Amino acid sequence: MGTLSYLATGFGVALQPVNLAVAAFGAFVGTVVGMLPGLGPINGVAILLPLAFALKLPPETALILLAAVYIGCEYGGRISSILINVPGDASAIMTAMDGYPMARKGLGGVALSISAWSSFVGSITATTGLAIAAPILAKWALAFGPAEYFALMVFAFACLTGLMGSQPVKALLATIIGLSLSTVGVDANSGVYRFTFDSIHLADGVQFIVVVIGLFSISEVLLMLEEAVHGPASIPDTGRTLFNMKELALTWWTTVRSALVGFVVGVLPGAGATVASAITYTMEKRLCDKEGTFGQGDIRGVAAPEAANNAAANGSFVPMLTLGVPGSGTTAVMMGALTLYNITPGPVLFEQQPTLVWGLIASMFVGNVMLLFMNIPLVGLFTRMLKVPNWVLVPGILAVSTVGVYAVHATTFDLVLMAGLGVGGYLLRKCGMPMAPLILGFVLGDMMEQNLRRALSITNGELDILWASPISISLWVGAALMIVVPLLLRLRGKGRTPTLAAA
Numbered sequence: 001m002g003t004l005s006y007l008a009t010g011f012g013v014a015l016q017p018v019n020l021a022v023a024a025f026g027a028f029v030g031t032v033v034g035m036l037p038g039l040g041p042i043n044g045v046a047i048l049l050p051l052a053f054a055l056k057l058p059p060e061t062a063l064i065l066l067a068a069v070y071i072g073c074e075y076g077g078r079i080s081s082i083l084i085n086v087p088g089d090a091s092a093i094m095t096a097m098d099g100y101p102m103a104r105k106g107l108g109g110v111a112l113s114i115s116a117w118s119s120f121v122g123s124i125t126a127t128t129g130l131a132i133a134a135p136i137l138a139k140w141a142l143a144f145g146p147a148e149y150f151a152l153m154v155f156a157f158a159c160l161t162g163l164m165g166s167q168p169v170k171a172l173l174a175t176i177i178g179l180s181l182s183t184v185g186v187d188a189n190s191g192v193y194r195f196t197f198d199s200i201h202l203a204d205g206v207q208f209i210v211v212v213i214g215l216f217s218i219s220e221v222l223l224m225l226e227e228a229v230h231g232p233a234s235i236p237d238t239g240r241t242l243f244n245m246k247e248l249a250l251t252w253w254t255t256v257r258s259a260l261v262g263f264v265v266g267v268l269p270g271a272g273a274t275v276a277s278a279i280t281y282t283m284e285k286r287l288c289d290k291e292g293t294f295g296q297g298d299i300r301g302v303a304a305p306e307a308a309n310n311a312a313a314n315g316s317f318v319p320m321l322t323l324g325v326p327g328s329g330t331t332a333v334m335m336g337a338l339t340l341y342n343i344t345p346g347p348v349l350f351e352q353q354p355t356l357v358w359g360l361i362a363s364m365f366v367g368n369v370m371l372l373f374m375n376i377p378l379v380g381l382f383t384r385m386l387k388v389p390n391w392v393l394v395p396g397i398l399a400v401s402t403v404g405v406y407a408v409h410a411t412t413f414d415l416v417l418m419a420g421l422g423v424g425g426y427l428l429r430k431c432g433m434p435m436a437p438l439i440l441g442f443v444l445g446d447m448m449e450q451n452l453r454r455a456l457s458i459t460n461g462e463l464d465i466l467w468a469s470p471i472s473i474s475l476w477v478g479a480a481l482m483i484v485v486p487l488l489l490r491l492r493g494k495g496r497t498p499t500l501a502a503a
Helices: 004-013 017-035 041-052 059-084 092-106 108-141 146-163 167-183 206-232 245-267 272-288 300-315 317-323 329-340 354-375 381-387 390-411 412-430 435-458 463-467 470-503
Strands: none
Touching: 004 017, 004 108, 004 354, 017 041, 017 059, 017 354, 041 059, 041 146, 041 329, 059 092, 059 108, 059 300, 059 329, 059 354, 092 108, 092 146, 092 206, 092 272, 092 300, 092 435, 108 245, 108 300, 108 354, 108 381, 146 435, 167 245, 167 354, 167 412, 167 435, 167 470, 206 390, 206 435, 245 300, 245 317, 272 435, 300 317, 317 329, 317 354, 381 463, 390 412, 412 435, 435 463, 463 470
């Protein structure tokens, strides 16, 4: 009863007219920002943070605004990912794998609507978990140290074997390229310049936005231009902008499973929505892909990562509110917003600021309902992007991509690097090299290296710490199973083929 009474108090805060207006505004802005390639939730929250403080909004209202922008960005990131194969942020990479093929089949509206629904289910599941089990989950998250995080990264990479399909060597090479890109820059521990080629512009490493825009956006533009030369492929129009009951039933358990896994991963500080979407996509591919349709426009391949990344985004509030530890880069910015109001997140926040905490949790329920009813009617408008001719669409993509990359450091070097990566991505895609393992290798590589260094620094280089805890052992065993079991099944299948042929 205590939780219900606190929630009632929270809804009393969230349903105030000013907070409802702020939540609606933040949800809309977040959707637009998430739709633009390269911006992402961190930039969306950072843009509105000065506005919230300048307007002298009460702390609960300011936090409601920033949280609405955050979850709105997670909704919006799928739009460009599905329609033009350009992920809005890292967590939308997996959505593009089946969302874009669906759009090319004329099912862009169905992909957008099922992704909105899956995002809603994932967010509501995670917010419910936040309201019920936040203190318990926070204590569990404390058990994860650097060694456990390193084992989690290894497990995530092992899950990438599910993306390898019939060409594991190409997928492995793509992962290695991504890991190599993540090592560029100054080593944080020794100060040694690594793979910078004496260029000061590479001292901070290769920025994520440059990599994702180059490999996805620029290479997609080059493919569009090639398609225009050889004659554009026609996109069939099904006339539907909403999923039907059969499609809802097909994706239901996928959505529920992915939401639960995404929430658990999101609770871990620093793991993030990217890890959650990668794990759940490969998990569902193992469980459901009996016909080999994942990666070719399977609706379950859209539902799984969308439910997971939104659940992880909401789950990242658990360590922020209960431990004072940011669960993601975006919640780190939001913690900075709280410090502007002299509020310190941590274990006593639920006792000292119950109105703030429960108002935020209740507003997340309200904001997700707003986003669902905001996004579903706009599906038809979004899908019209597919009817825009290439001579309009290509310059538009280039303009948005160039502005997004230039805004990071305001240097022309990033633009040149973006173009170079775009040409490289185009050549890799022409060779049949998958981009998802490459991007995930780049995103997870830095986290993997940093946690390995921290773990080894604790024991002065002793490797035993990497498998010293039950959590680490479980993750290592899981990673081994993810690699070995598919190989055994493949060998078993090859062994059966001659027998069947002889019969």
